[in-house]
């Protein structure tokens with residue numbers, strides 16, 4: 307064996323697995339293979355001047371490299387079982403929360419100390435929301451911000467680099483079963499290991515599907531969330547964001563009974579492009595440092611789409627809608643809410659005359675030509691519902707960027723140890739379809755590392 311444990315993917319899942327192995331099994335030889343760059347080499351070429359939108363780099367620095375998709379994220383670690391994944395279904399609610407708190411402790415020790423922990427527990431907004439048919443989910447959220455999140459990653463890398471072999475810019479092509487253990491196949495050679503932890507995240511979703519097919523690991527997939535990113539003056543949501551930072555609010559539409567939710571709220575943040583398998587969608591983040599903050603708050607409004615037989619390709623459905631926006635807009639489309647409800651496209655002039663400055667250069671257009679009616683109706687209904695708890699949300703100048711898609715990796719069949727039907731082959735993090743967040747992905751890494759160390 308070359309290694310006792312090989313981890314594929316250096317996102318939060320992989321990093322925290324490596325970290326915990328070093329704590330509980332320091333004698334084990336551990337390697338991490340990562341398709342993207344080392345942290346200090348990760349740079350997105352979009353500078354807002356010469357390069358204004360995604361140029362489709364071979365390895366997307368936003369999604370890949372040490373820190374994974376989380377590296378330039380807003381660093382919001384939500385400690386909750388209410389959203390962010392279904393890890394608790396495998397390991398139990400208490401254990402899942404304990405592990406998320408443990409991850410939080412590590413983050414605090416490695417540079418996050420002093421970052422505020424917000425909580426929705428006992429807040430008066432819960433009542434205000436319910437009175438308006440909106441439901442505020444319970445969570446504690448540690449907001450590191452993109453800047454402190456980066457510092458924590460730097461410190462974790464410094465702590466791991468002499469104890470773990472890191473192979474950057476080394477995509478793993480496939481995983482093979484050996485008589486004992488596994489072979490991790492890279493372009494130049496194969497590496498053998500006793501145990502293999504696969505933590506390839508969302509960017510590795512297609513790869514994961516293929517490998518599960520090759521190894522005949524059962525999977526299921528039937529959900530995708532589609533919507534827009536809303537951007538408005540920070541003052542509109544300030545009463546909520548100052549107290550809660552992030553409010554996860556769920557609404558059931560009157561027309562179709564669909565669930566629409568707010569997601570990834572970024573007070574005084576910026577809207578950004580996201581490149582998933584060559585498709586440009588939209589996302590957002592914000593900084594802890596006041597000097598880097600903007601005058602706007604952004605958040606996603608997503609409609610959950612669950613499909614039933616015979617249709618199985620929920621991600622393909624989301625991709626087609628995102629491709630449509632890329633086709634019409636060359637990337638992300640932006641539209642004023644007022645233009646959307648008047649049935650007209652936004653133009654560069656209308657955006658320029660608005661009382662809000664967009665933080666992302668996107669193509670002014672018409673989202674009703676992109677989003678299915680049912681989804682668009684749900685989003686419009688929710689904007690009016692939010693307007694009751696945050697007046698100003700339904701203003702004409704509120705900007706909607708589309709599309710935002712939350713692709714869910716197909717869910718891989720694993721047991722309570724997050725181990726596949728093959729002993730010693732674990733699948734964790736967003737790549738498993740079980741987690742969709744920093745804290746759940748990190749907790750899954752800790753869980754598996756402890757199992758291996760045992």
Ligand SMILES: Cc1cc2nc3c(=O)[nH]c(=O)nc-3n(C[C@H](O)[C@H](O)[C@H](O)COP(=O)(O)OP(=O)(O)OC[C@H]3O[C@@H](n4cnc5c(N)ncnc54)[C@H](O)[C@@H]3O)c2cc1C
Nearest residue numbers: 315317318319341370374375379382478507510735736744
């Ligand atoms: C812009 C943005 C903002 C976000 N903000 C938040 C937030 O505030 N809070 C939150 O909870 N979540 C946020 N998320 C989601 C969060 O980043 C993910 O849930 C989390 O990173 C998942 O961790 P992971 O380790 O499972 O996967 P990832 O972080 O995706 O890491 C997987 C890694 O595996 C590598 N990989 C893939 N395939 C291979 C292969 N074949 N060989 C080798 N390596 C491979 C990838 O390059 C990647 O680095 C955000 C995401 C984005 C993109």
